[in-house]
Each structure stands twice: as structure tokens, then as C-alpha cells.
Amino acid sequence: MLTTSLARTCGTLLCLTLLLVATVSSLVFGHIPISLDVLAGSVLDYDPGSLEHLVIHTERLSRTVTALIVGAGLAIAGVLMQTLTRNPLASPSILGINAGAMFFVVAGATLFSLTSPSELVWAAFAGAALAAFLVYFLGQEAGRGISPVRTVLAGVAVTALFVSFAQGMLILNQDRFESILFWLAGSVSGRELDAVLPLLPLFGLAMLLALLQCRQLNLLGLDDEVIRGLGLNVGQVRLLVGIVVIVLAGTSVAMAGLIGFVGLIVPHMARGIFGTDHRWLLPMAAILGATLLLAADTVARIIIPPQEIPVGVMTALLGTPLFLHLARQVRNQS
Numbered sequence: 001m002l003t004t005s006l007a008r009t010c011g012t013l014l015c016l017t018l019l020l021v022a023t024v025s026s027l028v029f030g031h032i033p034i035s036l037d038v039l040a041g042s043v044l045d046y047d048p049g050s051l052e053h054l055v056i057h058t059e060r061l062s063r064t065v066t067a068l069i070v071g072a073g074l075a076i077a078g079v080l081m082q083t084l085t086r087n088p089l090a091s092p093s094i095l096g097i098n099a100g101a102m103f104f105v106v107a108g109a110t111l112f113s114l115t116s117p118s119e120l121v122w123a124a125f126a127g128a129a130l131a132a133f134l135v136y137f138l139g140q141e142a143g144r145g146i147s148p149v150r151t152v153l154a155g156v157a158v159t160a161l162f163v164s165f166a167q168g169m170l171i172l173n174q175d176r177f178e179s180i181l182f183w184l185a186g187s188v189s190g191r192e193l194d195a196v197l198p199l200l201p202l203f204g205l206a207m208l209l210a211l212l213q214c215r216q217l218n219l220l221g222l223d224d225e226v227i228r229g230l231g232l233n234v235g236q237v238r239l240l241v242g243i244v245v246i247v248l249a250g251t252s253v254a255m256a257g258l259i260g261f262v263g264l265i266v267p268h269m270a271r272g273i274f275g276t277d278h279r280w281l282l283p284m285a286a287i288l289g290a291t292l293l294l295a296a297d298t299v300a301r302i303i304i305p306p307q308e309i310p311v312g313v314m315t316a317l318l319g320t321p322l323f324l325h326l327a328r329q330v331r332n333q334s
Contacts, residue, residue, distance in 0.1 A: 008280060011273045015287045022294035026064040027056060029298050031306050062193040067297050067311075068290040069196070069203055070188060070256045075289025076210055076282055077248040078263025079270070080241050083217050083278070085139075087148040088268070088326055092128075092249040093260030095151065096158030100131025101253035102184070103162040103169075110173050117191070117254045118198045124250035127162070132246060134158050163258075186259035186312020188297055199251050206247040207286065213241060214278040221276070259312045261319020262289055268322070292318075 028034045034052050042053040074092060081090040081097075092098045104127030108114040114123065135158055139151030166184065210217075216237045219227050227234050252259070270285040296314040303309060 004275075008274055012284065015273075015284060015291065019287050019291045019294075022291045022298070023064060023068070025298050026067065026294045027060050030055075030060065030301050059189075062191050062196060063188050063297070064294065065193060066188040066191045066196055066255055067293045069200070070252045070259065071262055071290040071293030072207070072286035073203055073248040073252045073289075074259065074262040074293075075266035075270075075285040076207060077245045077252075078289075079267045079278070079281055079285045080210060080217070080245050080248075081263065082267050083220050084238060084241050084245070085146060085148065085151060086221065087146075087151055088329075089148065089152050089264070089323070090155075091261070091263035091267075092245065092252075093159075093258070093262075094264060094323070095135050095155035096131040096162065097128045097135075097245065097249045098253055098258055098260065099159040099162040099166075100127035100129075100134075101125070101250045102258045103127050103166045104130075105253060105257075106166040106169055106184075110169055117195050117251075121199060121202070121251050121254040124254040125246060128246045128250040128253070131158050131162065132242060184258055185310035186257040186315070187310050188256045188293070189301075189308070191255060196255060199255060202247060202251050206244045206251075207282075209240065210244050210282055213237065213244075214282065217241070217278040217282075218276070257312065259293070259315055261315045261323065262293055264326075265315075265319050265322055266292060268326070 024036070024039070028036065028039055032052065032055050034056065038050075038052045039056065041047075042050070042056045046057065047053050077097075078091040081092065081095065082088060084090075085095075101124035104123040105120045108120055108123035114120050135151060135154045136146070138154035138157070139146050141147040141150055163184075170184075216232060219230060219232055220234075220237065222230075249263075266285050266289040267281075269288055270281050274280040274284045293311065293315070296318065297311045300309040300311050300314045
């Protein structure tokens with residue numbers, strides 16, 4: 001027990017250190033490089049006449065906050081989905097939830113001229129809920145409940161369906177294509193802090209509900225009959241966890257578009273370090289998810305300056321090999 005506690009403590013300190021490094025790097029690296037002294041000066045003695053201070057406060061700070069929130073939200077949603085479905089391949093991007101939210105966001109922006117995240121988030125919730133229902137329905141196997149393989153295949157099909165619908169809608173409405181394009185590729189740039197902050201209470205409430213369900217989440221790994229014998233209402237827990245996933249995934253899409261694989265990669269990283277106890281797994285996954293998305297965004301903006309690669313492309317490059325590896329493991333076990 002002492003060894004486990006020590007390992008978790010060391011792992012927590014390492015993750016917090018990496019998060020701090022990623023946050024500072026996000027603020028100082030970019031098309032206009034900024035030194036640490038200038039960064040400290042912009043915090044302690046802000047000068048609106050300084051170009052570097054202006055870049056930090058008007059662009060990079062909001063970009064960093066958005067990446068922190070979205071990365072943490074997608075990572076927690078991934079942990080919850082993998083626990084809920086008992087499927088190591090589950091994540092908001094793989095199971096079509098992000099794609100459903102994105103399609104409704106595109107539809108809201110195209111048909112009703114919605115622009116701010118606080119407006120688009122409700123459309124994202126509706127799309128995420130619809131996609132989750134479709135995947136759950138299509139993933140059922142007669143007499144056996146949810147099948148991991150059928151669920152993944154259903155998620156791939158639902159993702160392709162909603163992405164095709166979104167692309168078709170944009171083709172028919174060329175005037176909106178430029179403004180909506182970043183949602184298709186995934187990006188944390190171009191978001192003002194005033195537009196992001198109203199969504200923080202939603203994230204905070206969803207994460208709090210997830211943390212309050214840690215004991216129940218630990219039990220979901222058991223058979224349903226054993227869980228019922230312990231007095232746990234399985235249906236109620238799954239419904240609450242599903243709502244939390246929809247809120248986290250929908251809000252993330254409304255803020256940053258279609259960013260994939262964070263919810264797939266991070267839960268496996270967190271389990272490898274901290275084990276399966278959700279009291280450790282959820283907060284550490286949030287830290288690792290925020291760190292990963294910050295690092296991906298920072299690399300995306302400096303790899304081919306002055307152009308920027310969409311952060312969704314960077315996470316896909318990281319996540320696709322791991323997804324193929326996990327899919328091969330699942331196939332070999334089945």
C-alpha cells in the first residue's frame with residue numbers, strides 16, 4: 001500500500017509539473033515568441049501599449065484556457081464512457097458523440113446564424129444526445145446487451161453519417177464555410193475569453209457530478225447482478241453518467257470543434273499510472289487531458305510557422321496508432 005501511495009504521489013507531482021510546463025509553453029511559444037520575463041511582466045504589470053502583453057492577454061490566454069477546459073473535459077468523458085460501456089475503445093470521438101454535436105453546431109450556425117459558444121452549446125447537447133442514443137441502440141446485441149465490437153462499428157457509422165451531413169450542409173451554404181471550417185478540423189484558437197467563461201459553470205458542474213459518482217463508477221466494472229446485489233441502481237447511475245458525458249462532449253465541441261482521440265488516449269495513460277480507482281483516475285485524467293491538448297496545440301502552431309496545423313489533426317496523429325493497437329488487442333481477446 002505504501003508503494004502504491006508513493007507511486008501515485010510521485011505521479012501526481014509529475015503530472016502537475018507537466019501541466020505547468022505545458023501552460024507556460026502555450027503562453028510563450030507562437031508566431032511572436034515571448035520570453036519568461038515578458039510573461040511575468042504581463043501578469044504583474046500589464047502594459048496595454050506592449051505588443052507582447054497584448055498578444056498574451058487577447059489571444060494566448062483565452063487559447064490556453066480553452067485548451068485546458070476542453071482537454072480535461074474530453075479526458076473525463078472518455079474515462080466515463082469506457083467505464084460505462086466496459087469498452088477500452090470507447091471515447092466521445094470514436095462513438096460518434098463529438099460528430100453528432102458538431103453536426104448540430106454546424107446546423108445551428110448555418111440555419112439560425114448562431115455564433116457564440118453559449119448559444120451553440122445547446123445545439124451541441126442535442127446532437128451529442130442523439131448520437132449517443134443511436135450508438136446505444138445500434139450497439140445492442142440480441143440477448144446479450146451492449147456488444148463492444150458492435151458499439152465501435154456503430155460509432156464509426158454514426159460519425160461518418162454526421163460528418164457527411166455537416167460537410168453537405170456547408171457545401172450548400174458556401175458563405176458560412178470559412179467561419180465553420182475550424183469546427184470540422186478542431187481548433188482552440190479564435191475564442192475570446194468572454195465567450196468561454198460562461199461555459200465554465202457547466203464544465204464545473206459536470207466534473208463535480210462525475211467525482212461524486214466515483215464509488216458507483218468503481219462498481220460498474222462488476223457484473224450487473226453483483227451490482228444490484230450491492231444495492232446500486234445501475235440504470236440511474238448509467239443515466240446520470242451519460243448526461244455528464246453529453247454535457248462534457250457537447251460543451252467541448254461548442255468551444256473547440258471536432259477534436260478526436262483525447263478521450264481515447266488519456267484514460268489509458270491515467271490507468272497505467274494511477275490504476276482503476278476513479279477517485280484517482282478522474283482528476284488525473286483531467287490533468288493529463290489538459291496537458292496533452294495544450295502540448296498538441298503548442299506544437300501545432302510552431303511546427304510550420306507562420307501557418308498553424310489544426311489541433312484536431314495533431315491529436316489524430318497521436319491517437320490513430322493507439323486506436324489500432326487497442327483494436328487489435330480487443331480482437332485477440334474476443
